[in-house]
Amino acid sequence: MxxxxxxxxxxxxxxxxxxxxxxxxxxxxxxxxxxxxxxxxxxxxxxxxxxxxxxxxxxxxxxxxxxxxxxxxxxxxxxxxxxxxxxxxxxxxxxxxxxxxxxxxxxxxxxxxxFPEVISKQEEKPININQNELMRAISLTSFATSKFESTSILSGANFEINGNKFEIGATDGSRLARYTGNIGEDKEENDQRKSAVIPGRALAELEKLIDTFKDGNEFVSVYFLPGQVVFQNNDFSLSTRLVNGTFPEYDKLIPKEQSNKADFSRSELLAALERVAILANERTNVIKLTFEKGKKFAQLNSNSPDYGNATDEIEVEYTGNSVEIAFNYRYLTEVLRNLQTDRILLEMETSLSPILLKLSEKANYRYTYLIMPVQLR
Amino acid sequence: MxxxxxxxxxxxxxxxxxxxxxxxxxxxxxxxxxxxxxxxxxxxxxxxxxxxxxxxxxxxxxxxxxxxxxxxxxxxxxxxxxxxxxxxxxxxxxxxxxxxxxxxxxxxxxxxxxFPEVISKQEEKPININQNELMRAISLTSFATSKFESTSILSGANFEINGNKFEIGATDGSRLARYTGNIGEDKEENDQRKSAVIPGRALAELEKLIDTFKDGNEFVSVYFLPGQVVFQNNDFSLSTRLVNGTFPEYDKLIPKEQSNKADFSRSELLAALERVAILANERTNVIKLTFEKGKKFAQLNSNSPDYGNATDEIEVEYTGNSVEIAFNYRYLTEVLRNLQTDRILLEMETSLSPILLKLSEKANYRYTYLIMPVQLR
CATH class of the missing domain: 3.10.150.10 (DNA Polymerase III, subunit A, domain 2)
Known part of the structure; x- marks a missing residue:
């Protein structure tokens, strides 16, 4: 050579x-x-x-x-x-x-x-997904995979093709992220249904690769093979083994709609969460959000047994009854950091039902994020 | 409150x-x-x-x-x-x-x-050193203190006042840095001789403090007290205990002048060293520098038992006989990164005598750095 x-x-x-x-x-x-x-x-x-x-x-x-x-x-x-x-x-x-x-x-x-054979030539016809759409889908879901047991089904994200839509879903048991986007090209031809559970680490590497080699590419081609999935463009191929097992049917866990709705500035909510988090219990990371019927401010509270407590207030467009709800603040800060929209919507029913996060703005993709609350004592 | x-x-x-x-x-x-x-x-x-x-x-x-x-x-x-x-x-x-x-x-x-009393009021008349001069002196010496035994005298740097000059010297036994600068103010009055061995960590913190609070200050005042030294300006005071013991008389180790002289571009020498260092023995960090009489290029060599070897060439103004000399490359890269001059001068006598680094340019301070070579086998 x-x-x-x-x-x-x-x-x-x-x-x-x-x-x-x-x-x-x-x-x-x-x-x-x-x-x-x-x-x-x-x-x-x-x-x-x-x-x-x-x-x-x-x-x-x-x-x-x-x-x-x-x-x-x-x-x-x-x-x-x-x-x-x-x-x-x-x-x-x-x-x-x-x-x-x-x-x-x-x-x-x-x-x-x-040296083991790295990536075999793909013969089959691929499914092509717009690279920016795929990157966004990964950035909004892969962080919710379970980090603790690398063999658990939850260490992967569920990746599904259904006609002209694709979906990525991830959950670690305490929160759940689901992104549904359009495949876009070849609208008339694609009526395939395919799914695979892809390790969180592979998705994170895929996101970096797409970002590095964005120039000169528009689509990422996806090949479903036995036990593996290959992602490819003009510059790279990434092949990953799949996680074995059946992914839980997470769709059933997502409530259709909840009656209390809070519309926030994403960056203001994130900043306030980070402030009160300083005095959250370091073992549980719990903070409390309080909404009062008719009030234009939501309150955030934390309480650390070692140091003290913190409160903050943040502007909100709120419709619903008074409710207070406690949860691990990290589950909310992570998603707020990855989102790029100006505003977000939280939907709640009671203190003990899941908190749903949705986009408040019209978008050409669907995104739902769910956080299980912690019981207040 | x-x-x-x-x-x-x-x-x-x-x-x-x-x-x-x-x-x-x-x-x-x-x-x-x-x-x-x-x-x-x-x-x-x-x-x-x-x-x-x-x-x-x-x-x-x-x-x-x-x-x-x-x-x-x-x-x-x-x-x-x-x-x-x-x-x-x-x-x-x-x-x-x-x-x-x-x-x-x-x-x-x-x-x-x-809470222990932090810094007592100073009554005595201080010695005032220009803040930029003191920062430069610290940045060119404190990295040469010994990192291994925090109680050893070599974990500190020798700080001396002698009339209108101050000096900082540091050595870990394999290399030595000495900076001599002017106190500058009150030229006629100061005929003091004072010395103290200051922990490397305290010097590193002092450098950061001066840099953070540069605006609105020009001098750092130094107070010598029993067992401690205090550095102070309008914004901060730093007090440090001293390292106990007698600092070795390092001046005796520095040869007056050596006959082989190599004048380099500092940045080019640093870049070449970092390149060949990739394949230096990972245990010893040794690389070899070779000068040939009358040649305009110096050669750098490394040899890793695990991976292979590297060579590079770099332009030099060389006067002297052919000589090759081996040393721990980190001792040279560290000082080259901290210096801010365009060119530097290496002086050598034989393969086994110390390598002296000096400034090739006129400056209003004196700086000498010495590296003990490693015997070539």
């Missing part, structure tokens, strides 16, 4: 692919990144067997070939390279020479024969 | 003073920050008994008083405060009410009676 690539492009793909490497000592080759040349492109890929990422960049192929190199060292070298291009050549002993400007690095490569 | 202060100013002093709090469980009050009002000012101070910081800000004193409050919570509250001012009032049960805009925090204070 003897190839030449642009430093800036190479830096970007090495850094992206590296995130799929594993540093489990059992298979040291999974610490490595696979480089292989193909029709004027260099493919850069890595996998930890759960997640695989492959990125493509234009390359001048002086001599085609394949090699795996330590991901961390390669990443450091490319980041410090001072030339506008990087030349990589491999000798027959798998020693890689990396040249950029006057610097020369020689690193010991490992034969690609031992 | 009932006082009102500007939020932005209060935020700055609380965050600075907090850095001197201790979270040792033995004396929980050292987690607290002391507020006390004095002649139209609020004094905010904290100590961990080794280091004490006191900051002053203008305040409207509605009712004078003293209280100690948990530093971390107070810092969080002030950082999230949305009003332009903060009102703090204390009731007779030491409960503090903190108001800003519509938010109200009540936190349990602790009586200031148990």
């Amino acid at each position: 003897d190839i030449e690539v642009k430093t800036e492009q190479f830096k970007k793909v090495v850094s992206c692919a590296s995130r799929a490497t594993s540093n489990k000592a059992i298979q040291p080759i999974l610490n490595n990144i696979l480089l292989h040349s193909e029709n004027g492109s260099l493919m850069v890929s890595a996998t930890d067997l759960d997640l695989a990422i492959e990125c493509k960049l234009p390359a001048e192929i002086l001599k085609p070939g394949r090699i795996t190199l330590p991901a961390k060292k390669l990443d450091e070298i490319v980041n410090k390279a001072s030339g506008i291009s990087v030349n990589i050549s491999i000798d027959k002993n798998q020693l890689a020479k990396i040249l950029s400007d006057k610097a020369k690095f020689q690193i010991n490569g490992v034969s690609p024969d031992e | 009932d006082i009102e202060v500007k939020t932005e100013q209060f935020k700055k002093v609380v965050s600075c003073a907090s850095r001197a709090t201790s979270n040792k469980a033995i004396q929980p009050i050292l987690n607290n920050i002391l507020l006390h009002s004095e002649n139209g000012s609020l004094m905010v101070s904290a100590t961990d008994l080794d280091l004490a910081i006191e900051c002053k800000l203008p305040a409207e004193i509605l009712k004078p008083g003293r209280i100690t409050l948990p530093a971390k919570k107070l810092d969080e509250i002030v950082n999230k405060a949305s009003g332009i001012s903060v009102n703090i009032s204390i009731d007779k049960n030491q409960l503090a009410k903190i108001l800003s805009d519509k938010a109200k925090f009540q936190i349990n204070g602790v009586s200031p009676d148990e």
